[in-house]
Amino acid sequence: MTGIAFLIPIALGLGLLGLGAFFWSLRSGQFEDLDGAALRILIDEDAPVDE
Amino acid sequence: MNAPAPRASIAALPESLFAVPGMRCAGCISKIENGLAQVPGIAAARVNFTAKRVAISHLPETTIPEIQRAIAALGFESQPLGDELAGFTDESSRELLKAMAVAGFAMMNIMLLSVSVWSGASGGTKDLFHWLSALIALPTVAYSGRPFFRSAWNAVSNRRTNMDVPISIGVILTTTLSLFETFVGGAHAYFDGAVMLLFFLLTGRWLDSVMRDRARDGVSALLKHKAAGALVLGEDGTSAWVNADALKPGMVMLVAAGERLAADGVVTKGNSQFDLSLLTGESLPVAVADGDLVHAGTLNVDAPVEVRITAAGAATALADIARLMEDAGQSKSRYVRIADRAARYYAPAVHTLALLSFAGWMLAGAGWHQSLLIAVAVLIITCPCALGLAVPAAQIVSAGALMKKGILVKDGSALERLAEVDRALLDKTGTLTLGRPELTNIDALDAAAAPVALALARSSRHPLSQAVRRALEAKAVAAADITDVREIAGKGVEAIWQGKLARLVRPEKALFGGDVGASLAVAFQLGDAPATLLTFEDGLRPEAAATLRELKALGIESSIASGDRAEAVQPVARILGLTAQTGMHPQDKLDTISRLAAAGHKVLMIGDGLNDGPALAAGHASLAPASASDAGQNAADAVFMGDSLAPVVIAIRAARATQRIVRQNFALAIGYNVIAVPMAIMGMVTPLIAALAMSGSSVIVVANALRLKGAAQ
Numbered sequence: 001m002t003g004i005a006f007l008i009p010i011a012l013g014l015g016l017l018g019l020g021a022f023f024w025s026l027r028s029g030q031f032e033d034l035d036g037a038a039l040r041i042l043i044d045e046d047a048p049v050d051e
Numbered sequence: 052m053n054a055p056a057p058r059a060s061i062a063a064l065p066e067s068l069f070a071v072p073g074m075r076c077a078g079c080i081s082k083i084e085n086g087l088a089q090v091p092g093i094a095a096a097r098v099n100f101t102a103k104r105v106a107i108s109h110l111p112e113t114t115i116p117e118i119q120r121a122i123a124a125l126g127f128e129s130q131p132l133g134d135e136l137a138g139f140t141d142e143s144s145r146e147l148l149k150a151m152a153v154a155g156f157a158m159m160n161i162m163l164l165s166v167s168v169w170s171g172a173s174g175g176t177k178d179l180f181h182w183l184s185a186l187i188a189l190p191t192v193a194y195s196g197r198p199f200f201r202s203a204w205n206a207v208s209n210r211r212t213n214m215d216v217p218i219s220i221g222v223i224l225t226t227t228l229s230l231f232e233t234f235v236g237g238a239h240a241y242f243d244g245a246v247m248l249l250f251f252l253l254t255g256r257w258l259d260s261v262m263r264d265r266a267r268d269g270v271s272a273l274l275k276h277k278a279a280g281a282l283v284l285g286e287d288g289t290s291a292w293v294n295a296d297a298l299k300p301g302m303v304m305l306v307a308a309g310e311r312l313a314a315d316g317v318v319t320k321g322n323s324q325f326d327l328s329l330l331t332g333e334s335l336p337v338a339v340a341d342g343d344l345v346h347a348g349t350l351n352v353d354a355p356v357e358v359r360i361t362a363a364g365a366a367t368a369l370a371d372i373a374r375l376m377e378d379a380g381q382s383k384s385r386y387v388r389i390a391d392r393a394a395r396y397y398a399p400a401v402h403t404l405a406l407l408s409f410a411g412w413m414l415a416g417a418g419w420h421q422s423l424l425i426a427v428a429v430l431i432i433t434c435p436c437a438l439g440l441a442v443p444a445a446q447i448v449s450a451g452a453l454m455k456k457g458i459l460v461k462d463g464s465a466l467e468r469l470a471e472v473d474r475a476l477l478d479k480t481g482t483l484t485l486g487r488p489e490l491t492n493i494d495a496l497d498a499a500a501a502p503v504a505l506a507l508a509r510s511s512r513h514p515l516s517q518a519v520r521r522a523l524e525a526k527a528v529a530a531a532d533i534t535d536v537r538e539i540a541g542k543g544v545e546a547i548w549q550g551k552l553a554r555l556v557r558p559e560k561a562l563f564g565g566d567v568g569a570s571l572a573v574a575f576q577l578g579d580a581p582a583t584l585l586t587f588e589d590g591l592r593p594e595a596a597a598t599l600r601e602l603k604a605l606g607i608e609s610s611i612a613s614g615d616r617a618e619a620v621q622p623v624a625r626i627l628g629l630t631a632q633t634g635m636h637p638q639d640k641l642d643t644i645s646r647l648a649a650a651g652h653k654v655l656m657i658g659d660g661l662n663d664g665p666a667l668a669a670g671h672a673s674l675a676p677a678s679a680s681d682a683g684q685n686a687a688d689a690v691f692m693g694d695s696l697a698p699v700v701i702a703i704r705a706a707r708a709t710q711r712i713v714r715q716n717f718a719l720a721i722g723y724n725v726i727a728v729p730m731a732i733m734g735m736v737t738p739l740i741a742a743l744a745m746s747g748s749s750v751i752v753v754a755n756a757l758r759l760k761g762a763a764q
Contacts, residue, residue: 004176004179008183011160011163012160012183012187015156015159015160016156018156019152019153019156022152023149023152026145026148026149031148032099032101033098033099033100033101033102034101035100035101036080036098036099036100036101039076039077039080039100040077040080042077043077043078043080043081
């Protein structure tokens with residue numbers, strides 16, 4: 001029975017973590033341009049190299 | 052490394068939004084973002100590829116036309132988006148998505164606890180699990196239930212009922228009773244049922260809202276947002292750009308060829324031809340000279356003119372049409388969506404059933420506690436989980452299929468109304484026809500002349516030159532090398548080709564000795580050779596005749612309602628075999644629609660012009676081509692791309708297929724209730740059975756809706 005005391009908070013905590021992560025990604029605009037995000041991975045960012 | 056989207060805009064700098072419909076690839080994103088960042092006066096540019104928009108933060112002194120030129124220098128056409136769009140985010144979708152995420156999280160965790168209870172947890176463990184469920188469910192219902200509670204309250208306080216009323220009552224009653232059960236340590240709690248219900252319904256709502264957002268983004272990228280201002284001639288002879296809302300009577304506008312007027316006025320200098328087709332439906336450009344009255348929204352096609360403003364803003368003829376449109380749109384907002392119509396019968400039936408089972412069990416001596424439990428089971432099992440999902444799921448799948456075919460449907464109710472139409476009214480200019488001149492005698496140009504003509508046509512933006520260019524490019528003619536290109540305003544272009552003078556000019560009577568016949572024509576002359584007369588006409592859209600035949604096969608009778616002259620409409624009407632009304636003003640078109648509606652017809656209006664705006668708003672459903680005026684596109688229920696008229700039939704077929712699936716889904720939901728409700732009334736439904744029934748019926752209606760993927764054909 002004591003197992004439940006640990007496992008249930010862990011299960012709920014993990015769920016909440018996922019929910020929190022989703023809210024964070026929503027607020028930081030990661031869902032605003034879904035097609036664009038898929039294309040941006042193809043862009044080479046050629047930053048000038050300091051030598 | 053990949054390039055993350057720059058997010059934070061530089062604070063305190065003004066930000067302007069531009070629609071750039073030409074973005075198609077990853078290269079375009081980096082080209083625009085990096086290219087604009089190097090333009091002096093522009094701090095940062097951020098592309099939203101999905102919405103085909105660029106947000107640009109720039110110094111306050113950088114003007115909109117300057118930025119537009121910078122974007123054009125990168126090779127993209129752009130249109131500034133108005134403030135009303137700039138301040139707009141997809142708020143309602145986002146709220147629904149949040150509510151859905153919370154409900155989904157709660158549903159999974161409560162289900163976790165419920166499954167343990169169902170598989171035999173008892174005594175203290177069961178009570179603990181019920182308490183935990185309550186702890187998760189109560190805030191979830193309070194947060195995720197708000198969209199339903201709000202809408203139900205609105206309906207009830209207006210003495211109406213909609214789908215949200217039984218949902219709200221069901222959820223609140225279930226939660227309250229489950230809480231009571233938890234307090235007294237009862238055997239069953241329905242927290243999982245209540246939260247699952249919210250989750251499924253929010254999914255349906257969110258799909259509906261996403262569909263509207265996507266179509267709105269698509270349409271706003273098409274809008275031309277033109278004539279947002281004019282170049283005004285100052286007293287000292289300099290000219291400055293003035294926004295449309297700041298134009299005042301008495302100012303003198305400089306209107307270049309190819310520009311649309313921003314205000315009504317009188318021509319004070321110059322001769323030109325004006326295209327009134329968006330305003331009146333009249334297909335032939337009208338010649339204007341000193342002292343002629345010209346209206347806002349008309350297009351100057353020929354030569355630059357100066358126009359003294361007589362009326363601006365709300366006083367223009369354009370604004371009258373906008374007012375007419377606003378009034379006409381009210382009939383459409385009275386349309387009740389099919390889900391809400393179903394709810395009118397559904398809600399009282401469900402509530403009566405629940406009440407009757409309560410009364411019945413009380414009379415049978417079951418005690419109020421047991422009777423109440425059974426009544427709540429009836430409420431949960433009948434709650435329109437599948438109904439709430441049945442309609443939006445079908446509509447979004449269908450709208451997605453239509454979008455792939457280039458048809459943007461603005462919302463679900465548009466699909467429902469489109470399926471009901473049985474009468475079509477079509478505008479002529481720009482709807483049945485392309486609304487732009489097309490070269491009719493391309494063969495008049497021989498193999499030697501064609502490359503030169505193409506090179507000349509490319510150097511001018513005049514509509515007739517553009518038509519020559521399109522026709523020759525379609526025949527894969529390669530342009531010749533020409534030098535010394537000169538555009539003579541109001542006359543045409545000329546250049547030197549292999550030492551000879553080549554001219555593409557307005558036909559002069561002297562050149563052809565007599566009347567030139569058709570007034571849409573240009574003359575092409577190479578050296579001393581005799582000039583060739585190129586004629587143009589506004590051609591029918593491809594597949595116009597086939598589309599009208601298919602409309603008839605679908606049981607939809609069509610006719611033409613045009614603002615053009617009878618002589619201009621007649622040939623089109625004869626080719627297509629349609630009856631036509633001609634010379635109609637916007638008010639006449641409105642009257643025709645209300646007359647047909649009074650005779651019991653559901654009218655589909657297809658039109659493009661400003662003059663069609665009120666009729667588009669008044670029609671039971673309406674379609675506009677992507678070439679339509681902004682007002683036309685805004686008023687229409689759906690916008691179709693491309694030249695062909697075939698999307699009209701595709702859209703109606705898809706709408707009818709959607710309606711069929713929606714009805715099937717309703718039948719499925721009713722069939723499920725016929726089995727489940729007697730069980731609930733007999734007191735045989737446990738939370739386990741309710742959960743299985745609810746998710747099972749939802750999966751079935753969604754799967755049925757997915758069959759619409761191929762609906763747009």
